[in-house]
Amino acid sequence: MNTVKKHFGKFGIALVAALLMLLTFALCASAAGTETVVYLSGSGTNTADGLTPETATSSINTAYSLLDPDKDCTVVVCGEFTQVGNFARAHSAKSITITSVYGDVDYRKTNKAVYKVNGNRFALADDTTFENMTFETTGGSFLLVGQHHAVTIGEGVTMKNFDGSQDGKAFWIIGGCQWGFGGGPTSKTYTTDALKALMQKPTDVTVMSGNDMIVVGGPRGNVGAEANRITGGDIHVTIGGTARVAKLDAAGSGSRYTDVGNINVRVIGGSVKYLYGTRVNNMTAQSLTLLWTDGSIDLFKMMPSGTAAAPVGLSIADGGDVTLEATEDVQKGSNYATIYASGFTAETTHTHDFDTENGKVLTPATCQAEGRALYTCKTCSTTEEITLPKTGHAFGEWTTTTPAGFGTKGEEKRICKNCDAFETREIPAQTAKLELGSNSLSAETNKAGEGTIRMIVKLVTAANANVTRYGIFVAKTSAIGDAKLVAYTKAPGTETTLVLDLAFIPHDELDTPVYAWAFVEADGVQITLPLAVGASVNTIIG
Structure with a gap:
């Protein structure tokens, strides 16, 4: 009897401790921070304020808790940091940028900054951009789960020790939800209205650098049932820059009995080794459009495997098309015809529509010299430099330099507001x-x-x-x-x-x-x- 009481007492103490820990986590998760820039490093401490590289926090959870939920925020990886376990957190900022370059300092060079993982997962609760940083795996894969928030791999990102040819060693980027993780589903019934609403939102994945990546436009591992199919939203994926993608599963990965909306994949640079509709059976999309303006695609398949009776791949709903839109330069490529013949049902030539009203001025035009501006295509993000014409002189008001006299002419002058150019004209004589x-x-x-x-x-x-x-x-x-x-x-x-x-x-x-x-x-x-x-x-x- 005493033994039972003793055992129960220990259990009660443990339960209270666990509840206190949960309460503490809940308070941390719900408390709103006020910072817009927080430093993260494994050499820091969990209790540090994270406001400088010298006082960096060693906890990514702490770093997120310090961010202002109503502002665009930055987490600076300023040293070697290792993610322990999986990371999933509620809304923390308007948007988040995670980088190792900040304030003209590249902490990869000055402090060997690196983000280390080993079979971990990272769930987004806000639009997030990763740029100018190094991910390194010590063994397993890494899953970056967008959960229908915009996920961007910007410039200057490197994946070290990953292998994109192996699912278990690749760097995964997932636009939708991951089964059993973060805010993803854990049941085939999907009875939660909030979960249904989340999964019906569009996804947005942009990859402009990096290597050994597997990109998934929609959900991953979400296994439904024929009687209770999952309904997803539109899917948007952009590959460009220097990105090297090993596999791109446009609709989703391992998500059976799932219906998604219109799939829009843009390859505007970089390289995609294998582009699939999906690599699982019983997935349907309203349509699929591939916009291809630059970069390379080695292989495309809507149905990568299976049999005619039990195909493995993506089906298109009645009335939907699988459209390949490409520039004339891409159409002249050696494997364009092969890609088109691999499952596309419609073809169109892409003509750039440059946004001339919102170009980036590289060299302003002046009165006497032409300028240069960078314009971006409204649909494919291709850029083109154009010449800006001279602005012409902006002359001020005429001023009298020599007054006219009776029978003698005068002169007046005006000067350009932007340079030393001037004009003169005659003042008629008084008569x-x-x-x-x-x-x-x-x-x-x-x-x-x-x-x-x-x-x-x-x-x-x-x-x-x-x-x-x-x-x-x-x-x-x-x-x-x-x-x-x-x-x-x-x-x-x-x-x-x-x-x-x-x-x-x-x-x-x-x-x-x-x-x-x-x-x-x-x-x-x-x-x-x-x-x-x-x-x-x-x-x-x-």
Whole structure:
């Protein structure tokens, strides 16, 4: 009896301890952090604040607990770190980037940073990007499970000691859920509404570097039943850059009795050794489209094995197509025809549609030099450098450099806002004119041949002209040298009757034209003005 009590007492203590541990984990998992950058290293401690390389945390769970759930965050692997066991955690940040390069420091070079694994799994609860880091296995495979969150292998990622030709030693990247892990299913019935909703979301996998990888667009190991088929969403997979993918299971891997939506695979670079619809039976997709603009594909199979009666591979729903869309350059490749004949039912040529409104400017164009910009195709992410035309000068306002005077021209100048280029233009000289009043010009002579010319004029001149005198020259010929002069000093703008005695004009010279020239003197300058002529001596008086 005492033994039983003693045994029960130990069990009770153990149970309490376990509950305390669960409570502590729950509090850690639910507590919201405030940091956007956290450092992770095996040489750190679990109690460190993780805010600097010197105070790095040694626990990835602690690192995630420090992140701000409402912001884009970064976990910096700044030393050698070994993942112990599997890692799965609830929502921790708006998005997460895991890297060994931060703040212009490459911790792979300065501190031998590496992320070590051995048969581990890593489940995502947020959109996550891995870039500029090294994964190393000490024996087994590694499963990176997207759980319908965007998973991206960016530039500069290396997988050390992995073997993509062996499932048990490969680096797996899974867009959907993994059976029995993280938020994945554990039963063929899939009765949880939340799980059903999760698995109906689209997947998004992008791989731009790395090696010895097996990429799975949809779920892995999710075994349903014919009476209770799994329904999944659309699948998106992009392979590019320098990525070397050993196998790509577009629809899923080992997920029987599963229906997914439209599968969209883009190969825009890198290499894919084997591209399969799937390597398991009883999977169906609405359609499959392969967009191939660059990179290599060694083999494609919708049905990689099995028999006609019991095929192993992907089936397409009624009305769906298996479409191969490729650029002309890819279509000219040596194995394009073989790939197309391996299960595609439709073919189309891809034409790039570059986003010219959101290009990345490499060299800005200036007034005097062309620039360069990088544009990205809206559908396949292919980039192209284009020339940006010169911007042309952006001249400012005109400013006067030499004011115009009375009878003398001036100059004004404007300068480009972006360079030293400038333009000049002439400012017309200040001038004046004598306006004749209506029917104001007349000429007459008496019997003795003494003639007189009369005209009513108005002087119009620049407002700031300092007029000293104005008047007319009159002559019987077009030579001004024989002219007579009459001058006045009345203010400009007033009408003035000019009267000038003419030279002797015989009566037989009636209708003789009279020539006249006006002049104005201002600011020490005399200018001659045009004046309407054509009056003739046509009246005899006296």
